[in-house]
Amino acid sequence: MTRKIRLGAFLPGGGQHIASWRHPDQPADGATSLEFHKQLARTAERGLFDAYFLADNLSIGFGGAREGGSARVAGFEPVTLFAALSGFTTNLGFIATASTTYEEPYNTARKFASLDLISGGRAGWNVVTTTGDPTAQNFNLETQLPHAARYRRAAEHVEVVRKLWESFEDDAFIRDKESGVFYDPEKLHESEHRGEHFQVRGPLNVPRSPQGHPVIVQAGQSDDGRGLAAATAEVIFTAHQHIETAQEFYRDIKARARGLGRNPDHILVMPGVAPFVGRTKAEAEEKYDRLTSYILEADGVGLLNGLTGGTLDLRGYDLDGPLPPAPPTEGMKSRQALIRQIADENNFSIRQLYQWVATARGHFTVVGTAETIADTLQEWFENEAADGFNILPPWLPTALDDFVDLVIPELQRRGLFRTEYEGRTLRENLGLPFPVNRWAGARAAVQAAE
Amino acid sequence: MTRKIRLGAFLPGGGQHIASWRHPDQPADGATSLEFHKQLARTAERGLFDAYFLADNLSIGFGGAREGGSARVAGFEPVTLFAALSGFTTNLGFIATASTTYEEPYNTARKFASLDLISGGRAGWNVVTTTGDPTAQNFNLETQLPHAARYRRAAEHVEVVRKLWESFEDDAFIRDKESGVFYDPEKLHESEHRGEHFQVRGPLNVPRSPQGHPVIVQAGQSDDGRGLAAATAEVIFTAHQHIETAQEFYRDIKARARGLGRNPDHILVMPGVAPFVGRTKAEAEEKYDRLTSYILEADGVGLLNGLTGGTLDLRGYDLDGPLPPAPPTEGMKSRQALIRQIADENNFSIRQLYQWVATARGHFTVVGTAETIADTLQEWFENEAADGFNILPPWLPTALDDFVDLVIPELQRRGLFRTEYEGRTLRENLGLPFPVNRWAGARAAVQAAE
Secondary structure (H helix, E strand, O other), X not given: OOOOOEXXXXXXXXXXXXXXXXXXXXXXXXXXXHHHHHHHHXXXXXXXXXXXXXXXXXXXXXXXXXXXXXXXXXXXXXXXHHHHHHOOOOOOEXXXXXXXXXXXXXXXXXXXXXXXXXXOOOEEEEEEOOOOHHHHOOOOOOOOOOHHHHHHHHHHHHHHHHHHOOOEOOOOEEEEOOOOEEEOHHHEOOOOEEOOOOEEXXXXXXXXXXXXXXXXXXXXXXXXXXXXXXXXXXXXXXXXXXXXXXXXXXXXXXXXXXXXXXXXXXXXXXXXXXXXXXXXXXXXXXXXXXXXXXXXXXXHHHHHXXXXXXXXXXXXXXXXXXXXXXXXXXXXXXXXXXXXHHHHHHOOOHHHHHHHHHHHOOOEEEEEOHHHHHHHHHHHHHOOOOOEEEEOOOOOOHHHHHHHHXXXXXXXHOOOOOOOOOOOOHHHHHOOOOOOOHHHHHHXXXXXXX | OOOOOEEEEEOOOOOOOOXXXXXXXXXOOHHHOHHHHHHHHHHHHHOXXXXXXXXXXXXXXXXOOOOOOOOOOOOOOHHHHHHHHHOOOOOOEEEEEEEOOXXXXXXXXXXXXHHHHHOOOOEEEEEEOOOOHHHHOOOOOOOOOOHHHHHHHHHHHHHHHHHHOOOEOOOOEEEEOOXXXXXXXXXXOOOOEEOOOOEEOOOOOOOOEOOEOOEEEEOXXXXXXXXXXXXXXXXXXXXXXXXXXXXXXXXXXXXXXXHOOOOHHHOEEEEEEEEEEEOOHHHHHHHHHHHHOOOOHHHHHHHHHHHOOOXXXXXXXXXXXXXXXXXXXOOOHHHHHHHHHHHHHHOOEHHHHHHHHHHHOOOEEEEEEHHHHHHHHHHHHHOOOOOEXXXXXXXXXXXXXXXXXXXXXXXXXXXXXXXXXXXXXXXXXXXXXXXXXXXXXXXXHHHHHO
8 A cells, every 4th residue: 555644633622822812714713612613623534634733731731721812712612512513424533632741541441441432443542641730730749840850750740651552352241131241351351550659450341443442643852752752653743943843853753663563554653744825935925924913012021921931031122133041941842952043044033933933832833836736735735744634724724725726736646645545433533553452452362382 | 470390311222221222122232322312302303391300420330230231321521412413413411420529610510511512501510529449549539439428419419510600791792803802801700719628710711601511410318418409409309119219308498498598489399210111001011021021130139239339249149038237338228229119119130129229210100001100190290299200211212202102192192391481591491590600699689879
């Protein structure tokens, strides 16, 4: 089978760009409108996207929400939202972000297993650690955990969740009315996890889904983050401004996975891309400028502060002057470095910098025609920079419609993208293997040896 | 407006009665079938029920699930399930159980606020403390918390959740595209909670729903439980075998609420009732006997053990002999006392006891015609024993269909039950007041004084 581009779509109802809710096309109440999210899900499915992707926060502070100009200040919790949306779609996957820092693994395992069952095997879990003191203060702490401690906890959290997802073997349920045997107790397993952060006996009270268990997604960029991703992720969401850094990341992740005995084809690297699509380059640029014009200064400054872990308070600085140095942070180390890199490379003023990151928060922004955008995606896809992309339409629904109506057909013409879904589960569509339950695997190995 | 009976429906897809999955009418895979749960929700809405109600557990041990004969061993997590079901219904409320013992209040507040938004104001939270060592062992503990400690934590958990639900005032969102003002920061509030168990700064990142916030439901029977319910509950689910104990409970709760300055009409007492409906009494009894015949001994014994907090291991006892004494428990104190009371009053053997509690786990079981069942409900409703009932159809879907097709019309003929929904939100249908946001209330009070 020819290798195809995988596509996720980031579709927050409040819009990706910080000021997108001011765009005439975008419903002002999109962030809290179930109807609008349904419309987005249906469009993504029409475009044959692999998955609808949502970020998540456990506080309102992230990305300049405190200033009164952000539509991202409040909205749905992603897992409950996706449970609702799954009923109005058939093939589209749903990848929800959830924190390893402020949830218990039993609860995490359970809500994603439940979403996976509800959707018929279309769930994914984007594993994150949660940064920022404002969030810590919603969970009985004064300050956030140090970076390394967060990642140790995250690694163990994922380990526990995976064990819990193997509580029932796939054929544990007999459901024989005549004998009264509902399930085979031999095929129900306790996890008996005892680790540094968690002691979890199990079993989980949710069975496996048609895809075995949810697809595991990660977005870590730091050394800790890459290590965790290479060990456990099946899809990696990543942020790059240039093909060169994307290639370095891609090759590093695949090498790390290989080093851990994993098949590198079973870990898909998907950089984020924010597309402004025009019938001409000028039209695309006009769309970019229009969205930029909606940003209020206070929100732009708040966004930069939020994206750099709350350590870069720019109030009082000349917005047309350079970005001042910032103190080190325990939160979002890589994102902070990326923002700094963008400022330095482009010689951006503070204003130019927030205008640029307002679109996609450090992800790759492409402005052009369907052809030139497809050229870029193809170049990345064919040169070890990407297995696919997470598309971040800067405003909604029009920028998503543009991508579906203009770019997707161009990718299909080039044979780079599917023309129909390959399967019903997210895993089938992504071309990822069905995860063998380790208990069933162990039994099969014993039987083979006998 | 004449006072009307309120009705909730407990509809676990695996069936209420421990062996109901063996009934020919019940789909053997009902516990994990979204389609079956959709069908149940639609029938409940056709019957004009106020709400679909689901219990919850954070382990598989509860109620005899370990023996291999229970369909309740695994299923959906209720909040995600209800998010999905809300899309296929219009007026039906959804009351999900969630634990105050093993979740963080920020996460609890958020998932219920999200369900409330998704459903357009039809969510309720059944507040419980979680008992049992097997569950504690899924959350980093060896043994469960003592009864009193669980209730102290529960009271504070509810307090924090209610504060978080007031983060945004109802009119906080301006969404003015022209000025770029999305919300009024003056109408966003931190909770600043600092208590014995929780320190939660807030605000919550979900706005209020059309019903203000989810309806708060409780089921405590012990003195601690009654105190918590009188202070915070809007609906109380309770288990009684006789009108006399139901009246004692009803009057006690209303008196406690009055003593706390609450309007006793704003706290609805709804005992559980498991109905076997026949066109004749003999037909109803035949239905009861048939379901009883499906219980396997091991599951019956496991059920009694589970219902008494895991302290009553009956393996090895003569099943046709009396119930032995049990050690005191820190879990489900009231349920253990109720089970004992049923055994003593009826002079039940172990076998007879599990056969009786298999239907409704200690709730009131009525076996008769639509007329005699309506007589009983009317008697309780008109004599300070109940404001409504939580109906627990012993098997599904037929026992629910029977209730909707036979008992509901009889209640309607008597003028005791609605003939159409009064409103769109759960709160409107239950006749409960819209909760005034305390920040808006405080502002209004200041303005009135000026």
